[in-house]
Amino acid sequence: MGGWRAYLTTASPRSRRQAALQRAWLGWLTFRTNPAAMLGLGIVSALVLCAAAAPWLATHSPIEQDLVRRLAPPSAEHWLGTDELGRDIYSRIVYGARITLRIVALVAVIIGPIGLAIGCLAGTLGGAVDAVLMRLTDVFLAFPRLVLALALTAALGPGIENAVIAIGLTGWPPLARLARAETLTIRRSDFIAAARVIGASQLRIVAVHVVPLCLPSVIIRLTLDMAGVILIAAGLGFLGLGATPPSPEWGAMIATGRKFVLDQWWIAAMPGLAICAASLGFNLLGDGLRDVLDPKLR
């Protein structure tokens, strides 16, 4: 048995880092036993790999046109066929992973912290702060996503950034609600009372004692949400409101393929499959994470 395994399982860890690593190791052991979760992890990892290594994985340029070979079916030369401008669909999908992943990452970075902060603050402080923050949440929750995105792109012009802003603005309220609900049960517990007795300020209690406990469920929810974000981003692309034309955005690719869907089905189907797989991957991953992170199921 390797020394690292003992290091990860001893009952009396010798340092903070070891204790934390042990926890992570235990989580991994649980995660590993769940095949669906492992599939999800595999898909998401593949997506990341595609994005990172796109220039090496792609067989052609994603934007270079080759009108001679337009609308070619899948073949040895073009694995997934070509589109109406003769661009290699496989390469476009590989590069498209970058766009999708960028949207997902940007959205996560925006809505995660905002949702967590607002939810935890509202739940812990209670009273007027809670009321104000929750009404604000309701307001944003009431906006229909797609309509807001339409309005924003109409005002600011199409582009990924505007799509991200639109998705972000409407994406955080559910997270805030979730974090607040968690906080409400946490804040009455004795260990929070103990933190107050010690003299920790409200802010410290939220940041140091409450947030780490809300984090798991927010991360789970965020991961599950990402599946939806991918679909919305694709939807915006489809409507021509996301990425601008030459860029290989999956939704936009479907939109152009629409015209040929009966005869050249691969143009719309291939990016469609990519969207399906990516959003399924995030879904499975989120479910698996729930088993690992959710303290109630521990």
Added chain:
Amino acid sequence: MIAVRDLTVRFGLGADVVTAVGGIGFDVRAGESFGIVGESGSGKSTVLRALAGLVDDWSGAVSVAGAPLPRRPDRAFRRRVQLVLQDPYASLHPRQTVDRILAEPLAVHGIPDADRRIVDALAAVGLDASFRFRYPHQLSGGQRQRVAVARALLLDPEILLLDEPTSALDVSVQAEVLNLLRKLRRERRMTFVLVSHNLAVVANMCDRVAVMTGGLIVEQLDAPRLAAGTVTHEYTSALLRASAGYDRSHGAHDAAMG
């Protein structure tokens, strides 16, 4: 050191209002050890939580450490008054190691030399250093309770409020913890308020004792009188009789009484 007049605490709304503490008064002198015993649900913990500034809604006149009990206690107050909560399972943060739990009070008050203090505090409550980086769920009940006591002692408070500090400890560790507390009180002139359902522990640790039932103090007596069993109130004598040992007839007696 502590003066309580007419302390009342109510919880809840409408039909479910509970008067947890119904207007009680007592005094604790500096350096004294004051015990509270009483029926389960009679408001003992609530009194301690109020004294520690954890109850938002109370009425009455309470002074702690020479000043009126602040509605929003500041850090200086926190340092002088510490509370060990009743439930050792719930009072430790589930995602923090023992080390992190003990470092927290030191970090909040900017006390230097955390490493040494944490090791000393663990040793003082009889926990091996190998427990330092464990999570609470890796500890037994008694081990958790000792961590909670160690946390309160780290700030070196003037007033220590102890809610059943030894209820999860076996008698040998209980004896060690009680001896430690007694020694600290002597050396640092601490003031104790100790809640326990174990009359023997209270008789051993406290100079005076208040007996509570139904949110009221029904009797106050000093240690010699408790030891001798010269009590006046009916509930106190029922308590003493039941302490003499398990006997099912006590159940019958009290059922008739309540």
Added chain:
Amino acid sequence: MTAPGTPAILEVDDLRVAFPTRGGLVHAVRGVSFSVGREKVAIVGESGSGKSMTGRAIIGAVPRTGTVTAKRLAFDGMDLLALPPARRRALAGRRIAMVLQDPKFSLNPVMRVGEQIAEGFRVHGIARGAEARDRALAMLEAVRIRDPGRVYRAYPHELSGGMGQRAMIAMMLAPGPDLLIADEPTSALDVTVQAQVLAIIDDLVSRSGMGLIFISHDLDLVARFCDRVIVMLAGRIVESVAASDLRRVSHPYAQGLLRCVPRIDGGQGDLPTLSRDAIWRAEGSAP
């Protein structure tokens, strides 16, 4: 080992619970053997000596990292370790019950206390609807809760320590188990209420023939309340005596324990403590 005349409902032979560590395994329980009939068996011993883990191993609630092994762990003739997980869980809910050491912690924080008890009746198909509710209320009353109606509607954090313990006891007694493992069930109760709650358990043992494993620190209490006492130290049983003989135990550790018990009329001096003898340490007390 069972008291004569009562068939054993639980047989434990060489039970071990271990948590993996650097130098092999840390043994929380290291080879415990006993059996329980329709009687009251107490387990006492030092903090961290493996009392709770023994109970948890029997009901199947040892934390994931731990491994449980035994030559035999049989409940009513069924080998618990060989049982499929689903059967075992069903058994644990219905025929074996455990009052955990941390009652308030084990209650669902966002569900009303009474609903949780009533749920117990419903899940086990004992009663449904309004009847489950009434029986839950009756249970709360039976454990001497003064205001059962309010406590039924209360959330766990609104209860005092002792009320939480009694709610948990009520919940565990609801399905009428054949074996009750009670881990310090009365540590937060004052002596009068304690006597009343124990009387209920006593009745269940003597009338319905329930078996009881009673984990406690209160030596005086177990000497009076239980039939037999098992003394544990560092994961092993060091002594097993009839409760009436507790004062005459032979193992130096058990004798030492008895000396540490404070007395009401014992004065205010330092209490005697155990000199944690090298021999006991060598047996490998918790790390």
